[in-house]
Each structure stands twice: as C-alpha cells, then as structure tokens.
Amino acid sequence: MNIIKASSNSVTEAVGAALARDLKSKGIKRAFVALSGDLGAGKTVFTTGFASVMSPGSRVKSPTYTIVNEYLKGEVPVYHFDFYRISDPDELFGIGFDDYLDSGICIGEWCENIGDCVPEDAILIEILKDSDTTRIIKTSYDFYTEDENVDIGI
Ligand SMILES: Nc1ncnc2c1ncn2[C@@H]1O[C@H](COP(=O)(O)OP(=O)(O)OP(=O)(O)O)[C@@H](O)[C@H]1O
Ligand SMILES: [Mg+2]
Numbered sequence: 001m002n003i004i005k006a007s008s009n010s011v012t013e014a015v016g017a018a019l020a021r022d023l024k025s026k027g028i029k030r031a032f033v034a035l036s037g038d039l040g041a042g043k044t045v046f047t048t049g050f051a052s053v054m055s056p057g058s059r060v061k062s063p064t065y066t067i068v069n070e071y072l073k074g075e076v077p078v079y080h081f082d083f084y085r086i087s088d089p090d091e092l093f094g095i096g097f098d099d100y101l102d103s104g105i106c107i108g109e110w111c112e113n114i115g116d117c118v119p120e121d122a123i124l125i126e127i128l129k130d131s132d133t134t135r136i137i138k139t140s141y142d143f144y145t146e147d148e149n150v151d152i153g154i
Contacts, residue, residue, distance in 0.1 A: 001138060001139060001140060001142070002137075002138070002139040002141070002142050002143065002145070002149060003136065003137070003138050003139075003149060004136070004137045004139070004145060004147055004148060004149055005130070005134060005135075005136055005137075005147075005148050005149075006042070006134065006135045006136075006137055006147065007133065007134050007148070008133060008134075009042070009045050011147050011148075012042045012045045012046050012049070012127070012135055012137065013045055013046065013048055013049030013052070014049055014145070014146070014147055015046065015049065015137055015145050015147055016045070016046040016047060016048065016049030016050035016051075016052075017049035017050065017052055017053045018049075018143060018144065018145035018146070018147070019033070019050060019123070019125075019139070019141075019143050019145075020049070020050045020051075020052075020053035020054045021053050021143075022143035022144060023054075023105065024053060024054065024075075028105070029076045029104070029105070030101070030102070030104070030105065031105050031106070031122075031123060032101065032105075032106045032107075032108070032118065032119045032121070032122040032123070033050070033105070033106065033107040033108070033122070033123045033125060034108055034111035034118045034122040034123065034124050034125065035047070035107065035108060035109050035110075035111060035125050035126075035127065036110070036111050036112050036124070036125070036126050036127070037126055037127035037128060037129075038129060040129070041127040041128065041129055041135065042127045042135050042137075043109040043110075043127060044060065044061070044062050044109065046125065046127065046137070047060055047080055047107050047109070048060040050078075050107055051071050051078055051080065051107075053074075054071070054074045054076065054078045054105060055071035055072065055073040055074040055077075055078045056073055056074065057073050058071035058072070058073050058078070060080065062082050062109065063080055063081065063082045064082050064084055064085065065085075067081060067082060067083070067085070067086070067095050068080065068081050068082075068095060068100065076104050076105050077103060077104030077105070078104060078105050078106075078107065079100045079103070079104055079105070079106045079107070080107055080108075080109075081100075081106060081107070081108035081109065082108070082109045082110060083108055083109065083110040083111060083112075083113040083114050084109065084110040084113065086110075086113045086114055087113070089114050089115055089116070089117045092114060092117055097117065101119065111124075122140075123139065123140060123141040124138075124139065124140035124141075125137065125138070125139050125140075126138045126139075
C-alpha cells in the first residue's frame with residue numbers, strides 16, 4: 001500500500017498522473033481505478049491528473065449527471081464514472097457498464113455506491129480530508145510517485 005500526503009491540489013493531481021504513468025509504462029490497457037472519499041475529497045482532481053497522462057488534452061469534469069465521460073485522446077480509452085447518483089448497482093446494466101470494463105481503463109468516483117460491482121482486481125484509491133488543503137491518499141497498489149510518502153501508522 002502507498003500512503004501519500006498531498007499538501008495541495010497539484011500534489012493530488014500529480015499522484016493521479018504518477019499512477020497513470022505507471023500503468024502506461026507497463027502497457028496496461030484494461031484496469032479499474034476505484035476512487036472513494038467524501039464530497040470534495042479530491043476525486044475529480046486526482047482524475048484530472050490521471051487523464052492528463054492517459055488522454056492528454058481531454059477536459060475532465062465530473063460526470064455527475066451523465067454517469068460516464070469518455071476521454072479518447074490517448075492510446076487507450078479512459079472512462080470516467082461518477083457513481084454518486086447510483087443507488088442500486090442494477091442501474092449499471094442500463095449504462096452498459098460491462099462493455100466499458102472490456103474496452104479501456106475505467107476510473108470511478110463514489111465506488112462506495114456500487115459495492116460488489118467493483119472488479120476484484122481494481123486499484124483502490126481512498127482520499128481522506130486531512131485539513132482544508134491537505135489530503136491523505138491511500139492506494140492498494142504501489143507505484144512510484146515523487147510526492148511525499150508518509151507513515152501514518154496504519
Ligand atoms: N490537497 C488537495 N487535494 C485535492 N483537492 C484539494 C486539496 N486541498 C484542497 N482541495 C480542494 O478540494 C476540492 C476537491 O474537489 P473535487 O471536485 O476533486 O472533489 P471530489 O472528491 O471529486 O468531490 P465530489 O464527491 O463532489 O465529486 C477542490 O475544491 C480543491 O480545490
Ligand atoms: Mg468529483
């Protein structure tokens with residue numbers, strides 16, 4: 001597990017970019033990045049950094065109403081989900097969720113809301129508010145980041 005203290009927006013973005021660089025350098029074309037954390041934790045900020053590497057030039061915004069945004073400017077399609085409004089995982093069938101899993105790299109906000117539909121091999125990223133400007137980012141997957149790794153005794 002990586003635990004990173006992000007002292008500003010740009011660090012959270014940089015950590016997202018670092019994860020994307022890791023996957024890209026390994027030639028990974030299918031993955032599911034499951035983001036969790038409260039309103040305003042920084043999930044969209046993280047995704048912005050991630051997409052800046054995977055799909056340079058795509059404009060990232062929260063797909064709160066549309067559930068999914070597609071960023072198609074890189075080698076591998078990136079599907080950005082926001083499950084905030086999903087109250088029943090059955091709703092995922094309606095948006096063709098399984099087809100997205102088979103077609104590219106998925107990154108999802110509010111994965112708390114889709115329970116068992118998060119693939120077993122997903123990369124789990126939890127963002128915790130530490131103060132107004134700092135966040136603790138916990139990841140289930142180790143990747144190289146230049147940013148500050150912290151030992152918070154977990
Ligand atoms: N270290 C930090 N990392 C990320 N965001 C930060 C940080 N410090 C402050 N912020 C602020 O927290 C907010 C994070 O917003 P963001 O939209 O990324 O949250 P979110 O987790 O996607 O929320 P939502 O659940 O509403 O989609 C922004 O206003 C950002 O400026
Ligand atoms: Mg968001």
